[in-house]
Amino acid sequence: MDGIDRTRVQSIFTPNVRYLEVVEDGIEAGNVIPADFTPTAANMTRVRDNIRKAGIIGRLVANDFSGALVSAIVLDQDAQGKPVDPIKVAHELELKVRQGLEGRGIDVRMIGFAKVMGDIADGPPRW
Amino acid sequence: MPSTRAVGHDEVILATADAGRTWRRTHYAPDAQRPLLDVWCGAGGHAIAVGAYSAYFTSEDGGASWTAGKLAAAPPPKARAARRGAPAGAADEARREAAITSTASCPPAPPGCISPAKRGTCTARTMAARTGVNSARRTRESFFGVLPLQGEAVRRLACAATSTAPRTRLELAEDRNRHGGHARWRGPLDDAGVAIVGLAGVVLVSRDGGRTFTLLQQSDRAGLSAALPAGDDEIAAVGEAGGKLISLRTRRRAREPRASGRRRPQRRCRAHGAGFPARAADLRASHADSRTVHFGTMLLAAVAVRGLRIDASFNKTLPVRHEYMRTYLDPKVAEFRGANRVLIALIARDGNMFTPEFFAALRKATTK
Numbered sequence: 376m377d378g379i380d381r382t383r384v385q386s387i388f389t390p391n392v393r394y395l396e397v398v399e400d401g402i403e404a405g406n407v408i409p410a411d412f413t414p415t416a417a418n419m420t421r422v423r424d425n426i427r428k429a430g431i432i433g434r435l436v437a438n439d440f441s442g443a444l445v446s447a448i449v450l451d452q453d454a455q456g457k458p459v460d461p462i463k464v465a466h467e468l469e470l471k472v473r474q475g476l477e478g479r480g481i482d483v484r485m486i487g488f489a490k491v492m493g494d495i496a497d498g499p500p501r502w
Numbered sequence: 503m504p505s506t507r508a509v510g511h512d513e514v515i516l517a518t519a520d521a522g523r524t525w526r527r528t529h530y531a532p533d534a535q536r537p538l539l540d541v542w543c544g545a546g547g548h549a550i551a552v553g554a555y556s557a558y559f560t561s562e563d564g565g566a567s568w569t570a571g572k573l574a575a576a577p578p579p580k581a582r583a584a585r586r587g588a589p590a591g592a593a594d595e596a597r598r599e600a601a602i603t604s605t606a607s608c609p610p611a612p613p614g615c616i617s618p619a620k621r622g623t624c625t626a627r628t629m630a631a632r633t634g635v636n637s638a639r640r641t642r643e644s645f646f647g648v649l650p651l652q653g654e655a656v657r658r659l660a661c662a663a664t665s666t667a668p669r670t671r672l673e674l675a676e677d678r679n680r681h682g683g684h685a686r687w688r689g690p691l692d693d694a695g696v697a698i699v700g701l702a703g704v705v706l707v708s709r710d711g712g713r714t715f716t717l718l719q720q721s722d723r724a725g726l727s728a729a730l731p732a733g734d735d736e737i738a739a740v741g742e743a744g745g746k747l748i749s750l751r752t753r754r755r756a757r758e759p760r761a762s763g764r765r766r767p768q769r770r771c772r773a774h775g776a777g778f779p780a781r782a783a784d785l786r787a788s789h790a791d792s793r794t795v796h797f798g799t800m801l802l803a804a805v806a807v808r809g810l811r812i813d814a815s816f817n818k819t820l821p822v823r824h825e826y827m828r829t830y831l832d833p834k835v836a837e838f839r840g841a842n843r844v845l846i847a848l849i850a851r852d853g854n855m856f857t858p859e860f861f862a863a864l865r866k867a868t869t870k
Contacts, residue, residue: 376870383840388868414858423856440856442849445867449842451817461814464844471870472846476863480851483867487844492814 376467378459379447386445387426387435394429407431442482449489465493507565509538509551517565529559529568541565705739707750718750816842 385392387407395404407425412418426436436443453459468485477483508516508525513536515529529551538553547564551557559568703720720726726741735750820827830839846867850860 379844379870384868386864386868388865408861412861414861419856437849437855439853441853442847442855443860443864445846445848445864447844447846448840449816449844451842458815461816468844468846472867476848476867479859479863480857481860481863482849482851484847484849485844488816488819488842489844496814 376464376471378450378453378464380450384445384447385435387422387429387431387443392429392431392435394425396428449487461489461492462496464489465491465496469493507541507543507549507551509541509553511537513538513553513557513559515541515551515559515565515568528565703741705737705748705750718748720748 383391390406390410392407393404394407395402397403405425407429408422409418412422423440426432426440432438434444435446449461449464450459468490472485473483506518506522508518510516513529513531513534514527515538516525517528518525534557536553536557538551538557538559540553541549541551543549543565547562549561549565551559551561551568559570561568703723703726705718705720705726707716707718724742726739737748737750739746739748817831820830822828822831829835830841848855848860848864848867850857855861855864
């Protein structure tokens with residue numbers, strides 16, 4: 376998505392979120408979700424442990440493991456050097472993130488300056 | 503001579519003698535950093551331009567040369583000067599008062615100040631009488647328009663002054679309370695009739711050269727920014743809700759005899775935010791010409807109103823001159839910026855995020 380700092384997007388899937396643990400032969404570290412992750416029961420347990428070790432409960436992951444965050448930083452200028460329009464960012468978030476993800480047992484909540492601007496620009500919802 | 507003046511930002515005054523084909527810049531002062539908001543051309547080459555922060559210019563040669571308004575200032579009231587104490591403060595006060603007095607007293611007779619009052623009636627009162635009393639503590643109020651009140655317009659000039667100045671706001675407070683706004687722009691009907699349009703759909707109509715006004719508030723209460731005469735007892739107005747024709751006929755109107763011996767209607771139009779080179783244009787052209795020009799201006803204004811859009815930027819919300827904000831915006835530390843953040847929370851409705859569906863969705867949200 377344009378206007379987002381890709382290198383600083385944070386969620387348990389991104390490689391900038393790591394865990395660190397002391398083991399018998401030294402220190403072990405790794406991505407919370409390993410690169411070869413497949414959604415098997417064993418891997419789920421491993422990820423749950425990694426989340427605990429990474430100390431991100433309450434920050435990127437809900438206290439009760441009911442949900443998780445994606446944190447992204449909106450840039451001042453996009454790749455072409457043009458100022459980023461927060462309203463456009465908000466619309467893209469709606470199209471690319473909410474649509475297609477919401478439903479099937481998952482709720483999507485979004486906040487941030489860009490989102491607020493988009494909501495204001497779109498006006499009140501039509502009842 | 504169908505000559506036209508236009509005024510705008512940076513105190514620019516433009517003149518044309520050929521209905522807008524070529525323009526000449528007769529005054530320009532970008533250093534003053536104040537816009538001119540209206541210009542009025544009277545008989546005998548007399549012209550007056552007014553603008554923000556008490557800008558006031560006169561011309562006696564049809565606008566070829568302009569002089570800043572200068573008058574013998576009334577001395578500041580002694581009590582106030584004494585209360586200020588410090589000599590620098592008193593001098594400052596005197597200077598401010600001088601600036602205001604000079605704009606208020608338009609030659610050769612005291613001007614009237616149109617102040618919308620209770621029940622939509624307006625009274626024209628001389629500002630000269632009020633200057634020493636009320637405006638002393640004002641700093642620099644803005645003039646939004648010049649409007650002739652009677653046939654010999656210059657002699658009865660009204661400076662419709664509205665601004666952030668506290669005393670002015672008091673004057674207009676009652677009207678503001680009732681209507682959510684005060685009359686701000688005007689469009690003359692003819693020399694005896696004057697209409698002022700303003701915020702909250704206010705249309706004030708005077709049939710006696712500005713001494714009394716009748717309020718015709720539009721039901722939609724949408725702000726009006728410009729108006730033009732569009733025939734007998736009708737004006738065409740544009741504003742927040744687009745353009746429309748407004749009938750000025752009132753019940754009282756029938757009992758009032760038409761002012762006899764009225765002169766040729768003076769027509770003018772204003773291009774406000776319509777992509778015109780200047781902010782306010784005052785056109786005096788032949789009867790037939792002016793209709794065309796008016797229509798074009800209205801069209802431009804309508805287009806400009808429709809083209810409004812929200813221009814939002816995160817950095818506009820920051821106090822960019824603050825020391826901390828300067829550090830925040832320093833390109834050297836751009837890596838650490840992160841206040842303009844968007845958070846997307848995915849929540850599993852059954853309270854358990856460890857499902858293949860959730861992880862697929864989270865992966866998709868992360869990679870977008």
